[in-house]
Amino acid sequence: MSSDGPVAAADARALFAGFAGAPALVLAVSGGPDSIALLWLMARWRRARKSGPALHVVTVDHGLRKESAAEAREVKRLAASLGLPHRTLRWTGDKPKTGLPAAARDARYRLLARAARTAGASHVLTAHTRDDQAETVLMRMARGSGLTGLAAMTDQTERDGIRIARPLLPLSKAALIATLDKAGIAYAVDPTNADPHFTRPRLRALMPVLAAEGLGPHALARLAARMARADAALELMADGAERFLALRNPGRAPDAIDAGAFMGLAEEIRVRLLLRMINAVGREGPAELGKAESLALAMEQAMEGTRSGILLKQTLAGAVISLTRHRLKIASAPPRRAASRKRP
Ligand SMILES: Nc1ncnc2c1ncn2[C@@H]1O[C@H](COP(=O)(O)OP(=O)(O)OP(=O)(O)O)[C@@H](O)[C@H]1O
Structure with a gap:
């Protein structure tokens, strides 16, 4: 067709x-x-x-x-x-x-x-x-979307x-x-x-120029379809990793994760799990991909040293993330205090 x-x-x-x-x-x-x-x-x-x-x-x-x-x-x-x-x-x-x-x-x-x-x-x-799909891919690229966003629209x-x-x-x-x-x-x-x-x-106005270089609606829609396929596979892997972490964690609070097992996962899966966990408990809407990527990198760097105790503690999108050599915890951040009012 x-x-x-x-x-x-x-x-x-x-x-x-x-x-x-x-x-x-x-x-x-x-x-x-x-x-x-x-x-x-x-x-x-x-x-x-x-x-x-x-x-x-x-x-x-x-x-x-x-x-x-x-x-x-x-x-x-x-x-x-x-x-x-x-x-x-x-x-x-x-x-x-x-x-x-x-x-x-x-x-x-x-x-x-x-x-x-x-x-x-x-x-x-x-x-x-298909033309809308191609424009959506370009818009998502321009916005810095990850693989999930580049999958664009599903049927x-x-x-x-x-x-x-x-x-x-x-x-x-x-x-x-x-x-x-x-x-x-x-x-x-x-x-x-x-x-x-x-x-x-x-972006629509650019399309003829892009198409002349082989980056037309067909190619962009095919890219989206491939991204959707890869995204679905990675989501399944993230599901599996979630189950694996739960099995490593018997009897413990679900927000206390085996840090060693977590750090052993592929970076893409770590970032996806961070997003899932933060979005599940955070109060401030979905976390940005770029911020989750920076967090994953900071965790990796913190684990490289020889320090003990709390290696990293930060908040992101309404969640508090804390990391020790053994445990990763992600919990809801306390609600932000409203600006204090002076008494008359
Ligand atoms: N005013 C409208 N009334 C009914 N349906 C509409 C209207 N505007 C858009 N649509 C439906 O939405 C489809 C997409 O429209 P359009 O590309 O203008 O949307 P958009 O603003 O880019 O956002 P999105 O793609 O997320 O819907 C249209 O093909 C049509 O089926």
Whole structure:
């Protein structure tokens, strides 16, 4: 399925096969070419089946552009012409000045998950393509992500208790546009997709230059798939290492780990276990990978000397990490004291 031509019915059947037994599905359709193609392809797929999931089309109107309400109405019109119910959900919450795309995305998924629950749908389907996957890989690289982040998007994830599925991830955007052009279906063009104030459009603009050097969507998506495979293997190894450490630790508090056994693990596994343990007890959200890497290095250096007693003690993301030659302990840090107020 690497062609940029229109998506054949047989190819769509293969992409959607996993949803045939679902009771209902929510299709997240913004009105842009990718999600309009999702709507059209799903409608064609469903029409060709005797039975199958009920399809509910949902558009989120973020209220950020003056055209958004009209675009939502266009989606409704197309859905109606395909015989599908449509709802527009409005984002009415506060719109922050910074981090607007992330806030809009959070609100969107919350609204989509709610719509799925209301419709009794098992999944929300989005129209992410291979091009989106490639951009995500570049964004994660630029942000300094590790292997887990470079695995980018998987074909399914869970959010707000609902499965988000991305059946079009193997397809190029060009194939979706070719599909719509062939079917004579119009779509909206969102100017923020090219707005250089945002990181994603800036990276998107670089794509032709990168592709000319062999770093195009295909290569980047393949990198993501390989990273996902390696990440899954390393997570299994980290599970095994966790069990191994528990066996070395009979009868002791689960936060007191055999330091020698821990230091004998591969560095990647040590870093993963540090993140798991810190995130399990820390009160300040997930620890940063770079900080866990620095901690792992500091632990290694501390173990190299001949000192005894406490070799290292530090806090990270709301957890206290202390290391002696024999024991590694990771526990919740006491809550930070609020700034003391002077008595009048
Ligand atoms: N306003 C919207 N209403 C309904 N669905 C939407 C809307 N915007 C986006 N989507 C769905 O989400 C998919 C991804 O959209 P887009 O690439 O714009 O998201 P993003 O902001 O980059 O974030 P993310 O990729 O995490 O969803 C679209 O293909 C579509 O299925």
